[in-house]
Each structure stands twice: as structure tokens, then as C-alpha cells.
Amino acid sequence: MDFQITAPQTLPLEANGHRLSISGKSEAEVYFIAGIPQVSGVAYQCAVCDERPAYRVTDTAIEVENPCPYPDGLTTAITLEVPSGKIIVTDDLRPIYTWDDAGLASYNSALGQAQAVHGMAAAGCAYGPVGNSCPGLYRTGPDTYVIARPGYDENDTPDLPESDRLAGIVTDLWAYSIADFEHWKSRGGDPDSLGWTDTVIDVTPGTYRFTHHSGERDFDHDAPGAVVFAHVERIG
Numbered sequence: 553m554d555f556q557i558t559a560p561q562t563l564p565l566e567a568n569g570h571r572l573s574i575s576g577k578s579e580a581e582v583y584f585i586a587g588i589p590q591v592s593g594v595a596y597q598c599a600v601c602d603e604r605p606a607y608r609v610t611d612t613a614i615e616v617e618n619p620c621p622y623p624d625g626l627t628t629a630i631t632l633e634v635p636s637g638k639i640i641v642t643d644d645l646r647p648i649y650t651w652d653d654a655g656l657a658s659y660n661s662a663l664g665q666a667q668a669v670h671g672m673a674a675a676g677c678a679y680g681p682v683g684n685s686c687p688g689l690y691r692t693g694p695d696t697y698v699i700a701r702p703g704y705d706e707n708d709t710p711d712l713p714e715s716d717r718l719a720g721i722v723t724d725l726w727a728y729s730i731a732d733f734e735h736w737k738s739r740g741g742d743p744d745s746l747g748w749t750d751t752v753i754d755v756t757p758g759t760y761r762f763t764h765h766s767g768e769r770d771f772d773h774d775a776p777g778a779v780v781f782a783h784v785e786r787i788g
């Protein structure tokens with residue numbers, strides 16, 4: 553058997569929809585050990601689907617064999633029941649609301665984060681990752697809101713009106729957590745424990761849909777203008 557190790561070469565990476573690039577360049581290095589390709593310079597797992605890619609190397613490219621199941625990334629929609637007409641808005645509502653991450657994709661992937669969003673929604677909490685952005689909850693209409701961080705012009709004027717900002721969200725957890733205030737209390741939430749990072753606001757009682765965007769392919773945490781992590785609307 554031939555255990556020859558070849559010199560590394562750089563080839564275009566055809567990622568088949570996966571997000572594997574670390575450098576932002578769509579190329580990778582490959583060398584062969586005993587004819588088996590070893591690919592380096594890229595992530596071990598897709599940042600969206602969390603799969604470890606299987607590579608096929610041709611004379612002209614490094615190709616991933618299986619397509620990414622989420623080539624456009626993930627938009628995650630959940631609903632939150634707010635019968636009380638009061639919501640608590642903060643970064644972290646653990647341990648009252650948690651999700652079980654056993655068997656889930658890595659939280660470092662968009663899929664793992666979408667699974668966390670669904671797990672928290674099943675527990676009764678609208679949750680979503682926001683990076684280290686310190687976003688706010690802004691009113692955009694009678695029963696519509698966004699969770700967003702504003703962009704600023706050269707005079708430090710935000711492009712989302714401060715007058716529409718109902719709550720700020722600190723990012724110790726790099727997430728927002730929103731629940732029906734009475735539901736939270738019924739699970740053991742103590743209103744006397746609330747601090748400056750927690751806001752209770754009045755909304756129209758009903759069912760709210762949260763559409764979370766941070767797992768989408770084109771989502772840009774560093775966009776110069778306002779970055780909308782989630783749209784919130786009353787649907788019933």
C-alpha cells in the first residue's frame with residue numbers, strides 16, 4: 553500500500569450550499585494521504601446545517617458530495633400566547649424556561665439555534681439569538697414590533713426612533729427572551745426579582761408570531777443600517 557503524502561494544493565471549494573468558509577474565500581487546501589483527500593482551511597461543520605461534509609476532489613475543484621438541506625439558511629417562526637396582555641422582555645428567562653439540547657445540532661450552527669428557538673417556544677418563551685448587539689424591542693404598528701438594533705448616522709442619530717423603543721435587551725446571554733408575564737409568574741417568576749434589564753410592557757392580548765431571521769443566509773450582524781433580528785406581529 554502506498555502511504556505517500558502529496559504536497560498541499562489550493563483549489564476552488566464548491567460547497568454545494570453549505571457554509572464552510574472561514575476566510576470568506578471559496579477555496580480550500582487539499583493534500584492526499586494514501587490517496588485519501590484531506591481538506592483544510594475550512595470549517596469542520598457547516599455553519600447552517602451542522603453536517604460534516606464529505607469531499608470529492610477533482611483536478612479542478614474540491615466538491616462537497618451532499619447538498620446543504622438549507623441553502624438559504626433558516627427563517628424560524630414560532631408563536632407566543634399572550635392572554636394577559638403583558639409581556640416580560642429581557643435577555644434570559646432561564647431557569648423558568650429552558651430547552652433540552654440532547655440530540656440537537658450544535659448551538660453554533662443556524663440549525664441548532666433554530667432548534668433552541670422551537671424548544672423555548674414549546675416551553676412558552678419567545679427566544680432568539682442576537683449576538684452581542686444589545687437590541688431593543690420597537691413598536692412598528694398597532695400590534696407589530698421588531699427586535700432590532702439601530703444603525704447610526706454620522707451624528708449618532710439612530711435610524712429607529714427612540715420614541716418607539718419599548719425595551720432594551722442586554723446581551724449577557726446574546727439572546728432575547730419574551731414571555732407572557734402571568735405565565736412567567738405562574739411558573740415561579742418573582743416580580744420582586746426584576747431589575748433594570750427586565751421590562752414589562754402592555755400589549756394587545758392574543759397570539760403573536762415571532763419570525764426570527766439571524767439564521768438566514770443573507771443575514772448580516774454587522775450591516776451599517778438597522779439589523780432586524782425578529783419581526784413580531786399579532787395574528788389572533
Ligand SMILES: [Zn+2]
Nearest residue numbers: 570598601620
Ligand atoms: Zn449545510
